[in-house]
Amino acid sequence: MFVQILIYVYLGICAGMILFNIATALLSRRREHRSFRDGIRLELTVSRELDRLAETGAVSERHLRFMERRLRRVNGMAAFDAALERLCVRRPELTRSYLTALNGVTITLAEDYCRRDEIEAAYFPYIIKKYQLLGGADDAPLKEVLLKLLNEPSIYCRENAMQALYTSGDAQIIVRALRIIDASSLYYNTKLLADGLLNFNGDKMQLAEALWAAFEDFKVWMQVMILNYFRFSSGAHCERVLALLNDGARDDELHFSCLRYLGRYPYPPAYADLLRYATPSENARWEYAAIASSVLASYPGAETAAVLKRNLYHPNWYIRFNASQSLERLGFGYRDLIDVIEGNDRYASEILRYRFDMRALEEKGKEAAVCMTA
Amino acid sequence: MYDGIKLFLTIVGYFFIAYLIGYSTFLFLSVIVGSLDLYKRNRQEKFKSILPTDYYLPISIIVPAHNEEITVVDTVRSLLALDYRSYEIIVVDDGSSDATSEVLAEAFDMHVVHRPIRRRIECRREERVYETSAQKVPLTLIRKENGGKADALNMGINASTFPYFICMDADSVLQYNSLRRIAQPVLEDGKVVAVGGIVRISNDVELENGRVKRYRLPRSILAFMQVLEYDRSFLASRILFDRFNGSLIISGAFGLFKKDTVIAVGGYDNKTMGEDMELVVKLHEYCTINGIDYAIRYATDAICWTQVPERLRDLCKQRKRWHLGLFQSMYKHRIMFCNYRLGAVSYVSYLYFLIYELLSPFIEVFGVFTMVLAWWCDLINVPFMLLFFLIYAVFGGVLTLTAFFSRIYTADLSVSFRDGVKAVCLCLFELGLLRFILAWVRCTAFVGYKKKKLNWGRIERRKIDLK
Numbered sequence: 001m002f003v004q005i006l007i008y009v010y011l012g013i014c015a016g017m018i019l020f021n022i023a024t025a026l027l028s029r030r031r032e033h034r035s036f037r038d039g040i041r042l043e044l045t046v047s048r049e050l051d052r053l054a055e056t057g058a059v060s061e062r063h064l065r066f067m068e069r070r071l072r073r074v075n076g077m078a079a080f081d082a083a084l085e086r087l088c089v090r091r092p093e094l095t096r097s098y099l100t101a102l103n104g105v106t107i108t109l110a111e112d113y114c115r116r117d118e119i120e121a122a123y124f125p126y127i128i129k130k131y132q133l134l135g136g137a138d139d140a141p142l143k144e145v146l147l148k149l150l151n152e153p154s155i156y157c158r159e160n161a162m163q164a165l166y167t168s169g170d171a172q173i174i175v176r177a178l179r180i181i182d183a184s185s186l187y188y189n190t191k192l193l194a195d196g197l198l199n200f201n202g203d204k205m206q207l208a209e210a211l212w213a214a215f216e217d218f219k220v221w222m223q224v225m226i227l228n229y230f231r232f233s234s235g236a237h238c239e240r241v242l243a244l245l246n247d248g249a250r251d252d253e254l255h256f257s258c259l260r261y262l263g264r265y266p267y268p269p270a271y272a273d274l275l276r277y278a279t280p281s282e283n284a285r286w287e288y289a290a291i292a293s294s295v296l297a298s299y300p301g302a303e304t305a306a307v308l309k310r311n312l313y314h315p316n317w318y319i320r321f322n323a324s325q326s327l328e329r330l331g332f333g334y335r336d337l338i339d340v341i342e343g344n345d346r347y348a349s350e351i352l353r354y355r356f357d358m359r360a361l362e363e364k365g366k367e368a369a370v371c372m373t374a
Numbered sequence: 375m376y377d378g379i380k381l382f383l384t385i386v387g388y389f390f391i392a393y394l395i396g397y398s399t400f401l402f403l404s405v406i407v408g409s410l411d412l413y414k415r416n417r418q419e420k421f422k423s424i425l426p427t428d429y430y431l432p433i434s435i436i437v438p439a440h441n442e443e444i445t446v447v448d449t450v451r452s453l454l455a456l457d458y459r460s461y462e463i464i465v466v467d468d469g470s471s472d473a474t475s476e477v478l479a480e481a482f483d484m485h486v487v488h489r490p491i492r493r494r495i496e497c498r499r500e501e502r503v504y505e506t507s508a509q510k511v512p513l514t515l516i517r518k519e520n521g522g523k524a525d526a527l528n529m530g531i532n533a534s535t536f537p538y539f540i541c542m543d544a545d546s547v548l549q550y551n552s553l554r555r556i557a558q559p560v561l562e563d564g565k566v567v568a569v570g571g572i573v574r575i576s577n578d579v580e581l582e583n584g585r586v587k588r589y590r591l592p593r594s595i596l597a598f599m600q601v602l603e604y605d606r607s608f609l610a611s612r613i614l615f616d617r618f619n620g621s622l623i624i625s626g627a628f629g630l631f632k633k634d635t636v637i638a639v640g641g642y643d644n645k646t647m648g649e650d651m652e653l654v655v656k657l658h659e660y661c662t663i664n665g666i667d668y669a670i671r672y673a674t675d676a677i678c679w680t681q682v683p684e685r686l687r688d689l690c691k692q693r694k695r696w697h698l699g700l701f702q703s704m705y706k707h708r709i710m711f712c713n714y715r716l717g718a719v720s721y722v723s724y725l726y727f728l729i730y731e732l733l734s735p736f737i738e739v740f741g742v743f744t745m746v747l748a749w750w751c752d753l754i755n756v757p758f759m760l761l762f763f764l765i766y767a768v769f770g771g772v773l774t775l776t777a778f779f780s781r782i783y784t785a786d787l788s789v790s791f792r793d794g795v796k797a798v799c800l801c802l803f804e805l806g807l808l809r810f811i812l813a814w815v816r817c818t819a820f821v822g823y824k825k826k827k828l829n830w831g832r833i834e835r836r837k838i839d840l841k
Contacts, residue, residue: 021776
């Protein structure tokens with residue numbers, strides 16, 4: 001009896017799965033066809049409204065109500081996206097004005113989408129970002145909704161919201177967003193944030209000032225992220241960065257970030273400190289000497305050469321490796337370093353030989369490229 | 375005597391009912407969860423729940439090679455065409471007896487350099503290191519003493535410069551966007567120490583610059599059946615395991631790892647044949663014992679194309695190797711058996727692999743013998759047995775087809791009507807015939823085990839159609 005029941009259960013599951021497969025096949029085909037057709041229809045409707053906008057300078061109330069109803073469905077939003085993509089190419093200026101006129105609808109929809117499942121909630125800020133719907137005077141409610149999305153567990157939702165906020169050009173809203181992320185226990189990759197800040201649409205100096213003003217309120221990981229962003233955006237912060245580097249109470253990670261910044265933007269007043277950090281010490285983490293050895297490639301000088309040469313003999317691989325790389329970048333040749341190459345320290349000699357091999361390869365590559373061009 | 379046999383067969387009968395209920399429940403759950411996950415990801419893609427494409431995690435790609443002079447140049451060429459900004463390629467020639475190093479050096483204008491390699495993990499000595507500056511990303515070739523695939527991978531890890539590395543086979547091709555996709559879980563979650571990519575079968579698929587130009591299912595029946603098997607057993611079950619951080623295998627053909635964690639566990643074990651599984655099991659054990667909050671993820675949209683054997687002999691050789699590797703890994707990490715500290719990894723994943731992977735061939739072959747015994751003693755209802763088998767095969771077949779079609783629909787691929795019909799027919803053959811052949815092969819995997827210890831387990835492959 002038990003086995004028979006089991007067999008019936010299996011058969012039932014089989015029938016269910018077959019139906020599931022057939023239904024999926026039919027639905028997926030229908031959905032594709034339907035979404036394409038919807039996109040075309042919506043394009044026609046919006047296109048007619050663009051004509052009207054060109055003639056009368058306004059979008060009809062009826063159309064706005066229609067769009068509000070239509071865009072409540074995520075598939076309607078996808079069709080709208082497809083239609084806009086084409087219209088932005090064909091009639092860019094009118095489409096821009098049309099989107100501005102649609103602002104009220106967007107704000108109404110924002111609250112609604114914010115309450116949806118994570119995929120639909122993430123799609124809304126994507127549309128905001130794609131068509132740059134932020135930036136007007138009356139978009140404060142929209143920004144509030146985007147800030148709310150930063151508490152969602154889905155990283156896609158949070159990242160799309162941040163991407164939309166970057167387009168606002170509002171430095172204060174970015175700082176508010178970063179405060180929310182900083183206070184949250186949800187993981188946010190620093191690289192995503194640092195690279196994302198580079199997409200900020202507004203005044204970069206204003207953003208930098210806003211970030212410095214709030215700097216002390218952030219946790220260390222966020223401070224490191226901000227310094228990393230500065231490293232890729234501007235060399236205007238050397239003085240503040242040097243002050244942070246010399247503040248002994250700061251976290252090591254923050255100091256490492258400061259060192260890297262000063263490597264990218266050479267700042268002569270920092271030279272003495274960099275030499276000090278490049279000198280390995282038992283009381284400090286080895287990373288200081290390793291990073292500083294790399295950074296010194298941007299600070300040519302006799303003292304630099306002496307410190308780097310000494311670091312070639314250091315037992316730590318990274319210190320040795322970075323010192324050799326910096327010496328090579330500073331243009332030192334085989335003859336300048338013959339005492340190390342022919343010396344007794346095999347590790348120091350090997351690492352330098354490798355550097356010179358690589359230089360030779362690069363030169364060969366350049367020559368080949370010149371020959372090819374000629 | 376007769377009563378004894380009767381009692382024995384009754385006990386065996388109950389055992390098999392429990393065994394089959396367990397397996398079919400697992401199969402059902404994995405296919406349902408796997409299919410729903412694929413549809414969810416498809417929806418995410420449609421509604422742009424993806425991280426922007428201009429973020430990059432620097433990655434070292436390690437390609438261990440042994441006697442790969444025919445395929446290695448094409449493999450490296452396909453890697454150079456990847457749509458990714460920050461990566462390096464390290465090919466490790468594990469003492470090939472053919473001209474693997476020479477063809478590679480010549481094809482990519484590589485020259486010998488005196489590069490010191492820091493040994494953070496034990497591996498055999500390098501003989502020569504070649505580098506080039508003529509390519510869009512750093513390309514390194516290390517020619518080393520023969521030590522096996524694990525040893526070659528360890529050398530690659532030692533030579534890599536980036537914090538994450540990818541291991542892959544020298545005869546596989548990564549899809550153009552695979553690096554971006556496999557790096558995504560790391561950007562999503564800072565706890566991720568390893569990510570498995572999906573391995574798809576490339577037999578008869580046309581690829582151009584890492585893109586599928588024409589998708590068709592393999593002409594070879596054996597390869598076709600493996601497509602079905604991969605979708606059901608590998609794709610679906612790994613998605614299920616991924617739900618509770620319970621993946622025990624990341625294919626050696628395509629996986630991403632956090633270098634520091636791999637170095638902390640001692641890298642790949644060159645005494646194990648299934649070094650890919652062993653590493654993942656070791657990562658679970660290491661992170662749990664040391665109280666490290668970690669995650670091992672599976673990226674179903676990070677695709678690597680690989681060829682599967684088209685000859686039964688090659689397939690048997692491959693499965694023997696896999697089975698031995700499974701045994702070695704499970705035996706070495708037997709501490710994971712019913713260990714409460716490891717939670718679901720121990721009670722679900724390890725137990726599943728023990729019962730339904732490691733012991734299943736023995737159980738299935740034993741089942742066939744008891745059936746013969748029962749028939750001989752006239753203790754079996756043959757029509758009922760056949761009906762039961764038929765229903766079981768249909769059940770497995772339907773689930774296989776569900777996994778197969780879910781994958782096809784969600785990956786924007788299409789199959790011809792003929793291939794669809796072929797899939798329906800072959801799914802029954804795969805379960806009713808190939809599965810039993812492979813069960814026997816896996817039973818006999820231990821014959822000659824010592825002799826095979828460190829060889830590369832070669833199987834005959836065709837050149838991949840890269841256009």
